[in-house]
């Protein structure tokens with residue numbers, strides 16, 4: 001039976017045969033895909049990270065900005081603030097992706113990073129009405145094939161939960177400007193709190209960073225009624241911390257996880273293969289998630 005499945009997946013999802021696609025257990029992936037296909041679109045939900053998962057990591061050799069980095073624009077922050085935020089990125093990003101440190105070890109350092117950056121942003125008195133322009137001027141870019149991904153999920157009425165430790169207001173503007181903020185899209189992220197004159201004064205709610213998504217999933221995602229009664233989950237992420245995004249799904253049946261391995265490939269390959277069902281190495285496209293979705297819905 002396994003041999004037949006193998007053949008099926010090879011012919012029906014040729015994207016999975018590419019050499020940039022790594023799987024620890026191909027047969028498990030195939031079984032999960034077939035179980036999801038049998039259950040159909042009505043039983044499926046998609047949970048995805050945003051920065052460097054739905055957005056590209058790089059384009060023409062240049063890094064694509066994350067939602068935080070999109071705010072690095074003179075319309076919003078001054079040069080001194082730019083320097084400080086860049087210095088923090090240079091200090092903490094290597095820690096975020098360091099395979100030799102555990103998530104427990106990284107957690108307090110991530111809280112430190114996010115807290116410092118948010119404090120700097122608040123000092124800048126960022127104006128809400130300037131955000132759209134900053135996104136327009138940025139080189140923010142969703143992965144190739146993003147339109148097929150978002151449109152297909154909307155057409156099939158499959159809820160898409162975007163779970164981001166980035167800045168929610170910026171994230172919304174990016175998907176709005178790319179014309180894919182469809183009604184099936186739900187977002188959990190760090191949202192800005194503006195005063196009555198439209199000036200940033202705080203961030204709303206519990207801080208979300210890369211390694212506390214489990215708490216966010218339990219407190220927010222579990223309450224989203226649109227996600228109820230959909231026991232099959234396709235999860236997309238680029239960080240090992242993203243794997244906990246589905247922890248709020250009660251009575252889940254099949255979970256298929258796809259991890260984008262963008263950076264520090266050799267150092268992190270083993271841990272990614274051991275953690276995600278499918279690992280995509282330096283793949284700037286949505287081709288594999290789209291092929292899986294086309295097959296199961």
Ligand code: TMP
Pocket residue numbers: 049050051052053066067068069085089096113114117163164165166209210
């Ligand atoms: P994500 O959960 O949507 O991927 O967003 C989190 C990413 O944002 C994470 O990989 C680190 C990145 N980040 C920045 O690029 N700049 C910053 O100032 C902060 C705090 C995070």
Ligand code: MG
Pocket residue numbers: 049050051052053237238239
């Ligand atoms: Mg990410």
